[in-house]
Amino acid sequence: MGQGDVDALGLVTSLLLIGVALAVSLGQQLRLEKQLIWATLRAFAQLIVMGIVLAWLLEPGRSVLYSWVWVVGMVVFAAWTVRNRAPEVPALFPIALAALTASMVVTMGVIFGLGIFPMEARAIVPLGGMMIGNSLGSTVLAARRTADELTDKRPEVEARLALGHSSTQAGRPYVREAIKTALTPRIESAKAAGLVFLPGAMTGLILAGVDPIDAVLVQAAIMYLILGTAATTSVVIGLGSLSRLFTTDHRLRRLVRKS
Amino acid sequence: MKDLFAFENVNVTIDDTKVLGDVTLGIPSGHLTLVAGASGSGKTSLLRLCNRLDVPTAGTVRFRGADLDDLDPLALRRRVGMVFQQPVLFGGTVADNLRVAAPEATQDQLTAALAGVELGTEFLERIGDDLSGGEAQRVCLARALLCRPEVLLMDEPTAALHPAARRALETTVQALQSDGKVDVIWVTHDMDQISRMADHLVVLAEGDVLYAGPPGSAEAEAALATLAEEVG
Structure with a gap:
C-alpha cells in the first residue's frame, strides 16, 4: 500500500461510501441505486481498459x-x-x-x-x-x-x-x-x-x-x-x-x- | 388598394396536427381588425405568421402585396409590432424595458412613449416586477410603439387583465388606430370585446375561416353565434 498499490481489499473498502450512498438512496427512496451501481461498474471497467491500453502504449519503443x-x-x-x-x-x-x-x-x-x-x-x-x-x-x-x-x-x-x-x-x-x-x-x-x-x-x-x-x-x-x-x-x-x-x-x- | 395582409392558401401543421387549413383571406388596412375564435381555432397562429415568428407549412403570406419570404424579417418586425397575451417585461426599470426597443431614445422620447399609453413619467424608474398587469401591458405597448410600427398585432392582450384595465387598454388602442397612427389586428375570444371594438372581423373555427368582412351582417352574426356556442 505504501507505494500506491491497492489490493482487492483496498478496492472493496473504497466502495464503502458508495454503499452508504446506496443505503441512503434506498432509505429515502431517491431511486439513485441503479445509476450509482451503473456508474461504479462502468467507471471500473473503463479504468481497467484504460490501464491495459496505457500499459500497451507505454511499452518501450512504442x-x-x-x-x-x-x-x-x-x-x-x-x-x-x-x-x-x-x-x-x-x-x-x-x-x-x-x-x-x-x-x-x-x-x-x-x-x-x-x-x-x-x-x-x-x-x-x-x-x-x-x-x-x-x-x-x-x-x-x-x-x-x-x-x-x-x-x-x-x-x-x-x-x-x-x-x-x-x-x-x-x-x-x-x-x-x-x-x-x-x-x-x-x-x-x-x-x-x-x-x-x-x-x-x-x-x-x-x-x-x-x-x-x-x-x-x-x-x-x-x-x-x-x-x-x-x-x-x-x-x-x-x-x-x-x-x-x-x-x-x-x-x-x-x-x-x-x- | 392592396390588403394589409393577404393569406393565400395558407396551411400550418404542427406535429401532423392541422392548425390552419388552406386559409385564403385578406385583412384590409385602415381598420381595427378583430380575429375571433375559440381556443385552438388558429387565431394566434394566424397572428404569428404576420411578423414571421412562425412560417406557414404551405401557402403565401403577403404584407402590403410583398411576399413575406422576400422581406427582411428583422425590418418586417419593426414595421409590424406585437403585444403578447401575457405582458413580457425584462429585468430592470420601465426605462430599461423601453430601451430594449430603442436603445438611443432620449428621456423625452421615453416620456412621450409612456404618455402615448397614458402612463406618467414617474413610471420610468419603476421596476417592471412591481407593476400591475394592466400597467405592465401598457409598458409592453409603449415598447412596441417605440419601434414606430405600421401595424400592431395584439394577441389577446387583455386576457390577463381585470375589466377596468381591459377597457382602458381597448380605449388606448382604439385611439391610436383612429388617429391613423397604426393599423391594428387584435385577437380575442371575448364576445363583448368583439362587439365593442371590431370594425373588421375575422372568425376562425378549427383552423378554418368562418367569416371575414365587416361586422353587423347576417353572415357575421351567424359566425359569431357559432363562436358564442363554442366559447360558452
Missing part, C-alpha cells in the same frame, strides 16, 4: 503516434457525448468536435511546446484525458443550459425578436447566463485550489517525490490551461448552440425538453 490516436479518440467521444447530452440542439456534434479539437491543440501545444512535460506516451494520454475530462462537464452544461434557458424563456426571447432583434441579440442574455452557470464549478474549483483541496496532478507529483514548489508550478500551468480550455469550449458551444436553436430567418425553433 511510437507516440498511438498515444495521439488515443487522444483523437477521446476528443471524438467527448464531442459525441456533448451531442447526446443536448439532443434538442441540432447538429451540435461538428461544433463540439471543432471546439474540443482546437482547445486540445492549443493546450497540448503549450504543455509540450514549453516543455512542461516531455512528449511521451505517459504524459500525452493522461494530460489529454485531464484536459478533455475537465472541459467536458462545462461544455455539456453550456449546451444543456443554453437549450433550457431558451425553452424556459421563450416568451421573453420572442418578445425581443418581435422588437426586431436578431437571433443573436435576442438570445445573448440567456446564453450569457448558460455559460456563466457552466463555468461556475470550474471557477469555484480554481478559487478553492490549495485551500480546500490539492489538485490531482500536483498530488501525484508530490507522491512521486517531486519538489512541492515544482509540483505547484506544474499544477498552476495545468490549471490555467484547464480553466482556459473549459471557458473557451463553453463559450464556443454556448454560442454555437444559440445559432443552431434559431432558424436563419431569426425564428426560435420549437424546442422539446429532453429528460
Whole structure:
C-alpha cells in the first residue's frame, strides 16, 4: 500500500461510501441505486481498459503516434457525448468536435511546446484525458443550459425578436447566463485550489517525490490551461448552440425538453 | 388598394396536427381588425405568421402585396409590432424595458412613449416586477410603439387583465388606430370585446375561416353565434 498499490481489499473498502450512498438512496427512496451501481461498474471497467491500453502504449519503443490516436479518440467521444447530452440542439456534434479539437491543440501545444512535460506516451494520454475530462462537464452544461434557458424563456426571447432583434441579440442574455452557470464549478474549483483541496496532478507529483514548489508550478500551468480550455469550449458551444436553436430567418425553433 | 395582409392558401401543421387549413383571406388596412375564435381555432397562429415568428407549412403570406419570404424579417418586425397575451417585461426599470426597443431614445422620447399609453413619467424608474398587469401591458405597448410600427398585432392582450384595465387598454388602442397612427389586428375570444371594438372581423373555427368582412351582417352574426356556442 505504501507505494500506491491497492489490493482487492483496498478496492472493496473504497466502495464503502458508495454503499452508504446506496443505503441512503434506498432509505429515502431517491431511486439513485441503479445509476450509482451503473456508474461504479462502468467507471471500473473503463479504468481497467484504460490501464491495459496505457500499459500497451507505454511499452518501450512504442511510437507516440498511438498515444495521439488515443487522444483523437477521446476528443471524438467527448464531442459525441456533448451531442447526446443536448439532443434538442441540432447538429451540435461538428461544433463540439471543432471546439474540443482546437482547445486540445492549443493546450497540448503549450504543455509540450514549453516543455512542461516531455512528449511521451505517459504524459500525452493522461494530460489529454485531464484536459478533455475537465472541459467536458462545462461544455455539456453550456449546451444543456443554453437549450433550457431558451425553452424556459421563450416568451421573453420572442418578445425581443418581435422588437426586431436578431437571433443573436435576442438570445445573448440567456446564453450569457448558460455559460456563466457552466463555468461556475470550474471557477469555484480554481478559487478553492490549495485551500480546500490539492489538485490531482500536483498530488501525484508530490507522491512521486517531486519538489512541492515544482509540483505547484506544474499544477498552476495545468490549471490555467484547464480553466482556459473549459471557458473557451463553453463559450464556443454556448454560442454555437444559440445559432443552431434559431432558424436563419431569426425564428426560435420549437424546442422539446429532453429528460 | 392592396390588403394589409393577404393569406393565400395558407396551411400550418404542427406535429401532423392541422392548425390552419388552406386559409385564403385578406385583412384590409385602415381598420381595427378583430380575429375571433375559440381556443385552438388558429387565431394566434394566424397572428404569428404576420411578423414571421412562425412560417406557414404551405401557402403565401403577403404584407402590403410583398411576399413575406422576400422581406427582411428583422425590418418586417419593426414595421409590424406585437403585444403578447401575457405582458413580457425584462429585468430592470420601465426605462430599461423601453430601451430594449430603442436603445438611443432620449428621456423625452421615453416620456412621450409612456404618455402615448397614458402612463406618467414617474413610471420610468419603476421596476417592471412591481407593476400591475394592466400597467405592465401598457409598458409592453409603449415598447412596441417605440419601434414606430405600421401595424400592431395584439394577441389577446387583455386576457390577463381585470375589466377596468381591459377597457382602458381597448380605449388606448382604439385611439391610436383612429388617429391613423397604426393599423391594428387584435385577437380575442371575448364576445363583448368583439362587439365593442371590431370594425373588421375575422372568425376562425378549427383552423378554418368562418367569416371575414365587416361586422353587423347576417353572415357575421351567424359566425359569431357559432363562436358564442363554442366559447360558452
